[in-house]
Amino acid sequence: MKASSDIFELLKFDAPDEMKLTRRDTDIEIDGSNVAHALDSLGRRALVVPLQAGDREVFDTESQGVSLETFGIRRGETTHRILIVRCLDPRLDSEFGLLVDDVIRNLQKSQIHPGQTCLEILHRWRTLFATLDGSALSIESQIGLIAELHLFEAIARLDRDAVFACWRGPDRSRHDFVSRECAIEVKATTKRDQLVVSVHGALQLEAPESVPLYLYIEQLELAPFGDSVTSLVNRILGLGIEPQHFLRALAKVGFHPQDSSLYAGFTYVTLRRKLCLVDAKFPRIVRAVFTSPEMIDRLPRIEYSVDVGPISGAAEDSSALTVASEMLAKR
Incomplete structure (x- = not known):
């Protein structure tokens, strides 16, 4: 459907x-x-x-x-x-x-x-x-943050110090996670029949010079007994990480503890996970596709969608989260 x-x-x-x-x-x-x-x-x-x-x-x-x-x-x-x-x-x-x-x-x-x-x-x-006309996270923002926190949690279970070193999402960096091994951009979708994600800008899927870039995708569905932003935040705090550092980072993306009850009722289950290497074969818009690099400056707003379902992945489902977190936890 x-x-x-x-x-x-x-x-x-x-x-x-x-x-x-x-x-x-x-x-x-x-x-x-x-x-x-x-x-x-x-x-x-x-x-x-x-x-x-x-x-x-x-x-x-x-x-x-x-x-x-x-x-x-x-x-x-x-x-x-x-x-x-x-x-x-x-x-x-x-x-x-x-x-x-x-x-x-x-x-x-x-x-x-x-x-x-x-x-x-x-x-x-x-x-x-x-x-929604105030400071609360929209549904779209909640979905994206849930996927990001799933990966954050998996890294924290491996190395509680490494997770803060590699998490760049709250600082509005080009990629959500960056380590010495790789960079990972996190995407989430609630579309049921396709694994389609939205990409914003010509730099979001452009790999750093020193490490490969991966795209980690979660397909989510609204359902009882799933994860909410609130339940994930509480679960991560229970891992023993430094709470002030974590909550300061969350505040940068618009999550504040006083709004926890607002998000608690919006719970999602993960239907599918996928990890893809973003290489020359991956469909994307980057500076290299233009005949002249400076042309990108004339396009201040680029948005497009990619169906990653048919694309060969580096890992699928539960192994996608495992592989992604293990690469990022390496120091």
């Missing part, structure tokens, strides 16, 4: 229905109608959820950037009710896609009282939406 964010992108090319909603049905059926991804007439993302005959109407307009509204649709002599979960702020599109994924997973398990299910899930996400 595709991620909701990908389906919303495809909907831009479809025609709207009689409610001025461009929609694509999921395989979840409630009382003869399907739950559907949709775009409204203003291009805002939405999820259409049929309500059952005995369900009460659901309304919620108090959450930052997201609303729940019940509508009646007349078909012949019968009026059907639907609940529309709508994203009102395009800056929250990425987070809204993950919220919709959460709703769909729960509706796949049970179609009883779908309106109440949507309301409960929105309440769980409400605090995050309310703080």
